[in-house]
Amino acid sequence: MNVRPCQARALPSWQLLRRVLVVDDDSHVRSMITSYLADHRYLAVGSSGSEMARHLQSNQFSLVVLDVWPAAFDGFDLLRQIRACSDVPVILITGQHEDDIDRVLGLELGADDFLCAPLDLRELLARARAILRRQQAGRQSMAEPLRGGYRFHGWELHYRARVLKDPAGAIVGLTRKEFALLVAFLEAPGRPLSRVHLLRATRTHEDIFDRSIDVQVLRLRRKIETDPSAPRLIRTERGLGYVLDADVEILF
Incomplete structure (x- = not known):
């Protein structure tokens, strides 16, 4: 199933903030989740895996809840399809015995967050609320005028254009989280930053045992390090977190 670029109609900001797409091929589970969210004043829309693309193409959503186990569809393939046309936050519902891989x-x-089966609807609501709060805060911060940027080790990060240029002047694409992560490092060069600090900077849920920030750092290293397997710019400080080892100049 292919997904064309999203061409969703615009919704009022208050309505978009509470619009959730629930993707699950089990109609009972789907109805249970959408009803619970609706009881808490969310605009919850249920969808099977085969209908997900149609919903994403015709509507705007602030959050997707995607059940990847058990399912008649490949949940990870659906996640790839979502990311092909949207950066909407996604909460995955996984099996109780899913492994770390x-x-x-x-x-x-x-994916932005995980929940394990059997599903606790109260926890789902709490995590959804946390993600939507961060999303709204991100919209407000992006509405503020941003000026300047940073220069480091020959690289340049420009705020207003949200552009990263390598030492040769070529533009290197960054995701929303990679941009926020790099800004966090550039705001505190030479200072070890804990995982909790970086989770907050990227607006990921603040679970001290969450290792998703390690994945984000790895992806950023692949873009800015000469040799990601032996990083020199973003170093690991054992027991502390990560540190940007570079001189940083502020651009005005």
């Missing part, structure tokens, strides 16, 4: 794969493919 599947979790890392989900993060690599762009």
Whole structure:
């Protein structure tokens, strides 16, 4: 199933903030989740895996809840399709005995959070609320005028254009989280930053045991390090977190 670029109609900001797409081929589970969210004043829309693309093409959503186990569809393939046309936050519902490899794969493919079966609806609501709060805060911060940027080790990061240029002047694409992560490092060069600090900077849920920030750092290293397997710019400080080892100049 292919997904064309999203061409969703515009919705009022208050309505978009509470619009959730629930993707699950089990109609009972789908109805249970959408009803619970609706009881808490969310605009919850249910969808099977085969109908997901149609919903994404015709509507705007602030969050997707995607059940990848058990399912008649390939949940990770659906996650790839979502990321092909949208950066909407995604909460994955995984099996109780899913291993770490599947979790890392989900993060690599762009998932924002995980919940394990059997599903606790109260926890789902809490995590959805946290993600939507961060999303709204991100919209407000991006509405503020941003000026300047940073120069480091020959690289340049420009705020207003949200552009990263390598030492040769070529533009290197960054995801929303990679941009936020790099800004966090550039704001505190030479200072070890904990995983909790970086989770907050990227607006990922603040779970001290969450290893998703390690995946984000790895992806950023692949873009700015000469040799990502032996990083020199973003170094690991054992027991502390990560540190940017570079002189940083502020651009005005």
